[in-house]
Amino acid sequence: MERICICFFWPDWATLGLMSNLLRALRAVLWSFIGLGGRRADAERRTSQVGILPLVGVALVMVLLLIAGLVTLAHLAAGT
Numbered sequence: 001m002e003r004i005c006i007c008f009f010w011p012d013w014a015t016l017g018l019m020s021n022l023l024r025a026l027r028a029v030l031w032s033f034i035g036l037g038g039r040r041a042d043a044e045r046r047t048s049q050v051g052i053l054p055l056v057g058v059a060l061v062m063v064l065l066l067i068a069g070l071v072t073l074a075h076l077a078a079g080t
Helices: 013-034 040-050 052-078
Strands: none
Touching: 013 040, 013 052, 040 052
């Protein structure tokens, strides 16, 4: 009977840091979309941790997804 090797995935820490930064940007954008950012100091802290370019990129993608979802919903409601 042969042994089955279970290989573990060791994450690349640079990629993990990038994903963490992306998730922070997503969290900041989603909080700002629904308007529940909390105190101004908390909002400033969230945006200063991420940087302006990731925030703008994530916000642009989220707006495009929102518009695409609304257009799809309108097409389904109209039956076309």
